[in-house]
Amino acid sequence: MCASAIDAVHPRFTKKPAQIRKGFKIALVQLSVGADKAQNVAAAVSEIHRAKQQGAHIVALPECFNSPYGTKFFAEYAEEVPSGATCRALSRAAAEAGVCVVGGTVPERCGGALYNTCTVWDGSGKLLAQHRKMHLFDIDIPNKITFKESEVLSAGDQITSFEYQGVMIGVGICYDLRFSEMAHLMAKQGCSILIYPAAFNMTTGPKHWELLAKARANDEQLWVALVSPARDTEAGYVAWGHSTLVDPWANVVAKLDEKPGTLFADIDLTVVEEVRSQIPVRVQRRTDVYDTVLKTKC
Numbered sequence: 001m002c003a004s005a006i007d008a009v010h011p012r013f014t015k016k017p018a019q020i021r022k023g024f025k026i027a028l029v030q031l032s033v034g035a036d037k038a039q040n041v042a043a044a045v046s047e048i049h050r051a052k053q054q055g056a057h058i059v060a061l062p063e064c065f066n067s068p069y070g071t072k073f074f075a076e077y078a079e080e081v082p083s084g085a086t087c088r089a090l091s092r093a094a095a096e097a098g099v100c101v102v103g104g105t106v107p108e109r110c111g112g113a114l115y116n117t118c119t120v121w122d123g124s125g126k127l128l129a130q131h132r133k134m135h136l137f138d139i140d141i142p143n144k145i146t147f148k149e150s151e152v153l154s155a156g157d158q159i160t161s162f163e164y165q166g167v168m169i170g171v172g173i174c175y176d177l178r179f180s181e182m183a184h185l186m187a188k189q190g191c192s193i194l195i196y197p198a199a200f201n202m203t204t205g206p207k208h209w210e211l212l213a214k215a216r217a218n219d220e221q222l223w224v225a226l227v228s229p230a231r232d233t234e235a236g237y238v239a240w241g242h243s244t245l246v247d248p249w250a251n252v253v254a255k256l257d258e259k260p261g262t263l264f265a266d267i268d269l270t271v272v273e274e275v276r277s278q279i280p281v282r283v284q285r286r287t288d289v290y291d292t293v294l295k296t297k298c
């Protein structure tokens, strides 16, 4: 089921949109995530409805919103995509609210493998996209944080973008944000917005969270949204919070603090063209020189 579900949901370059949007209202839901899976999912569903009532067109949830974040939890909380209970709840919520849902991430079970996976649902509850985290979070900063997702998770190998109301939107997950090549490929697929469900921590969050969002927005001249869980200082992994929206000029247009809440903001897509025409790096690239460089690892 799992692999074919991905193939079935990517009509991206074939369909001509009837109407191209000039903007969206986005809601970034900084959820409080605990050990009770059903309660986590119910909270997400209720925030999706609340966001729609406030006028949101797209509602995005954080990384690992149905489970605590940690390698010891992934197998226990994992579900198949898209048949699992969490996916069914997201699909129903998207359809009932009539809103596009970028469904954070859940631990996905597929055969013997586990992935950290984001699903995207349109306003009729149809699965639009499925992204498996491509870059696993394996870091070791002595006396600060050691984490090794690869002990239990497998990595995805697909760049993911989807079309919603004529606009291409890319999806990455947390550590994926550090890889400019991936953002560049999403931009090359025509994306104007990149959305990253993410959960940085108390060491790397203050150093790199906003910097990386601005870097990706500036590199690719597009909107970047980061959606974190709320901070829980009692949790094994303490999330940085600070869900953030950055515009194509690399300005932070809105951000939350560490507490639970929802960030609402208008995304003006005309700014993408404004920046790209005024600073035309996209047509000034010296790919004749870079091609060889890109094939070497470091």
Ligand SMILES: NC(=O)CCC(=O)C(=O)O
Pocket (backbone or CB within 6 Å): 063, 136, 137, 173, 174, 175, 176, 178, 198, 199, 200, 201, 204, 205, 208
């Ligand atoms: N969940 C993650 O991938 C965390 C990534 C992170 O904190 C980082 O610094 O990168």
